[in-house]
Amino acid sequence: MVRNVAGEMRDLESEDFYLLSGVEHGMRFSEWVDRETLTEYARLDEEEVTHRLDRCERRGLVERKTMQYQGFRLTFEGYDILALHTLVERGTIEGFGAPLGVGKESDVYEVKSYKALALKYHREGYTNFREVQREREYTADHDHVSWLYTARKAAEREYEALETVYPTVSVPRPIDHNRHAIVMEKFEGVELSRATIDDSQAVGVCDLILSELADAYKEGFVHADMSEYNVAVAESGVLLFDWPQAVPTAHENADEFLERDVRNLVGYFKRKHPGEFEETPADELAAALRADSFGSVRSFW
Numbered sequence: 382m383v384r385n386v387a388g389e390m391r392d393l394e395s396e397d398f399y400l401l402s403g404v405e406h407g408m409r410f411s412e413w414v415d416r417e418t419l420t421e422y423a424r425l426d427e428e429e430v431t432h433r434l435d436r437c438e439r440r441g442l443v444e445r446k447t448m449q450y451q452g453f454r455l456t457f458e459g460y461d462i463l464a465l466h467t468l469v470e471r472g473t474i475e476g477f478g479a480p481l482g483v484g485k486e487s488d489v490y491e492v493k494s495y496k497a498l499a500l501k502y503h504r505e506g507y508t509n510f511r512e513v514q515r516e517r518e519y520t521a522d523h524d525h526v527s528w529l530y531t532a533r534k535a536a537e538r539e540y541e542a543l544e545t546v547y548p549t550v551s552v553p554r555p556i557d558h559n560r561h562a563i564v565m566e567k568f569e570g571v572e573l574s575r576a577t578i579d580d581s582q583a584v585g586v587c588d589l590i591l592s593e594l595a596d597a598y599k600e601g602f603v604h605a606d607m608s609e610y611n612v613a614v615a616e617s618g619v620l621l622f623d624w625p626q627a628v629p630t631a632h633e634n635a636d637e638f639l640e641r642d643v644r645n646l647v648g649y650f651k652r653k654h655p656g657e658f659e660e661t662p663a664d665e666l667a668a669a670l671r672a673d674s675f676g677s678v679r680s681f682w
């Protein structure tokens with residue numbers, strides 16, 4: 382688990398951030414950044430580099446490895462604090478709050494601004510080696526791909542999908558992003574997996590979610606990671622979140638992903654509310670949804 386670095390923000394000085402940015406810069410070229418290059422990358426003199434490295438290492442923001450050379454790299458905490466610093470400087474974030482969700486592939490915290498927002502740090506490259514391998518193909522010209530890159534790409538993909546489908550689709554309003562972090566509005570409600578839904582409401586709720594998927598398709602995106610864990614249900618309606626895997630509808634596998642999303646969702650409702658749903662193949666539902674002849678899925682059940 383990655384430690385919450387928000388409390389350390391006020392202990393750090395500008396020079397610490399220069400040093401961290403210097404290490405970040407070096408990590409574009411190698412996993413472990415040669416100590417000798419840091420005066421240039423961080424624009425600090427020798428003595429200052431030594432001092433700042435020491436401070437950052439003690440705080441767990443960088444780590445060291447001794448090889449043919451003395452190498453340094455950012456920890457996830459170091460990367461988090463760089464993103465947080467930028468978001469605070471820009472005025473996007475004014476205060477830090479409680480965890481909203483801590484998982485394998487992300488850490489989400491409440492943050493304060495003009496209203497309650499959510500900050501999601503992506504962790505993809507850290508935990509998912511396969512993801513790193515996939516990204517490797519994407520950057521065949523680089524011979525090394527760091528988790529920084531993988532996590533940043535995931536955040537960019539998620540932010541782009543949110544910006545495209547909001548507000549047509551009910552998703553958290555995107556506010557800002559930097560590096561591997563995105564800031565969005567905080568939503569209310571509970572995950573579908575934990576929501577109490579009566580049999581009599583099940584078709585209606587399923588219908589609402591499928592309509593959102595149809596709207597997202599119209600806006601050019603398939604979520605591609607749809608499940609009862611990525612939908613929030615509240616009195617006011619449903620909301621779809623967690624979009625880093627979203628693919629444009631032009632993607633060669635988009636239709637396959639849409640079918641899988643529909644199958645996951647309808648499968649969940651059928652398991653929970655047997656007897657409420659007719660047997661309708663997911664591919665037919667997905668086709669209706671794509672063709673915009675979806676209307677109400679009630680016609681299907």
Ligand SMILES: Nc1ncnc2c1ncn2[C@@H]1O[C@H](COP(=O)(O)OP(=O)(O)OP(=O)(O)O)[C@@H](O)[C@H]1O
Nearest residue numbers: 481482483484485486487489499553566567568623
């Ligand atoms: N905008 C938000 N407002 C409120 N809570 C949020 C928001 N975004 C995410 N969360 C909370 O954080 C949890 C994890 O978010 P999300 O599903 O986007 O990430 P994830 O990568 O799936 O994480 P995990 O590895 O835990 O599944 C959500 O289940 C939800 O409880």
Ligand SMILES: [Mg+2]
Nearest residue numbers: 610611622623
């Ligand atoms: Mg999720």
